[in-house]
Amino acid sequence: MTVTGDWIDRLPDVAEAMGRSSTAERVADMLRELVIDGALAPGTRLSEQKISEKFKVSRNTLREAFRLLGHERLLVHEFNRGVFVAKPGLDDVVDLYRARRPLELAAVRGAASAPAGAVGAVRAAVEEGEAAEARGDWWGIGTANMHFHQAIGELAGSTRVAEVMRQLLAEMRLAFHVMAAPREFHAPYLDENRAIYERLADGRFEEAAERLAAYFDRAEDQLVRAFAPSR
Amino acid sequence: MTVTGDWIDRLPDVAEAMGRSSTAERVADMLRELVIDGALAPGTRLSEQKISEKFKVSRNTLREAFRLLGHERLLVHEFNRGVFVAKPGLDDVVDLYRARRPLELAAVRGAASAPAGAVGAVRAAVEEGEAAEARGDWWGIGTANMHFHQAIGELAGSTRVAEVMRQLLAEMRLAFHVMAAPREFHAPYLDENRAIYERLADGRFEEAAERLAAYFDRAEDQLVRAFAPSR
């Protein structure tokens, strides 16, 4: 039995499953959720004192959490003034699309060598969206749409691309809170997402990419228009 | 004279020029330089106590700096164990190229709408490399090469793309420290960089992109081979 073999190497990384996380990270997780869900409106100032009292953590720990979220562009840290919930403007939205487009398109075009299960995740996101639509949960549709694009990014099979996508999409989410009528925004894309998925599943990657490109054109255009009033 | 006009808006952001930065950021800057230049070898453990004494900052402030660099993947933070200089492996190098490729290629293909001065930055990087070669400064060649690709990324005209590129390239820099013979690695690409620049300056973007793609193939292949021994 001392012939351990190497099955041990194949064990999943349990590190995270156990409570292996700092309180700063947990605080950051909470704040991230609050920001993304819109509980904290863009532009809101986050007082160190109040929040550290509310969460029962020290100011130092809270500041670590702020640093985390600052790097994700969900909060902006103004020196000697405090941290605020980011308030994406029109220029930010344009910038976001400029970053997303090449990453997502390349991921789809190269989906032939996507990691196992990646296409399945795309399908899951499509169905998640359709389910949300069925029960009239428009915010759920938006969430599913984010999951869809996250899954698209995952096709690239790159940890870093996935990470970047996660950040970009979280910021998109914030942008939706700033714009005029987010409610009707996502629904029209449900069919489009399914169409993209089906081509993906069929191995017609170039077709899928073209559709995705068209999606980007339309979505950006629409979102930019929705931003016209503000900023 | 009260007709201030709007020239004031065009002033450069002075915020950073004045001492407008936290000590945590300054500490992070120093550490970043040390890590990128190889003064701190990959895998090195960074003791909070020793470094905070050396830099004369409190542990709390130092930890904020660690958080910053951790997000850039230059340091890895292992819970309850400390922070270490990241030690990129073969898989990381592959991942880095997977992220860089689509971003840089898209930037070059769309260079027609690059911001003013962006192409000039590419040229500057090319010449910086040639100057370094002339005086036999091989590490300078590597630096110039990073600047070249950073400038390529800048063609996309996106703050976020530029930021992502900066991070990816800093990590590449780390990878070079791990690999076998970094010395001879960069020099062969000097001519290639110039060729790409010239096509860029001539508006032959697709040609430039094709050359860049070929560069990626060669470089990744070569780098992966250089990693064979370790990890």
Next chain:
DNA sequence: TATTGAAGTATTGTTCAACAAATTGGAGGT
């Protein structure tokens, strides 16, 4: 010999209290 267990030590995680430095807001004078 190799593995397990039980100290003791060193390091990180987190909190707290204090003070310096900067921004904000308003009172008061012009």
Next chain:
DNA sequence: ACCTCCAATTTGTTGAACAATACTTCAATA
């Protein structure tokens, strides 16, 4: 309405303290 000055508030940073965890050492055991 505008400017100056002052006070209140908030952030920036420090140092010390304690808890929780990891690392080391060494003895005991199979």
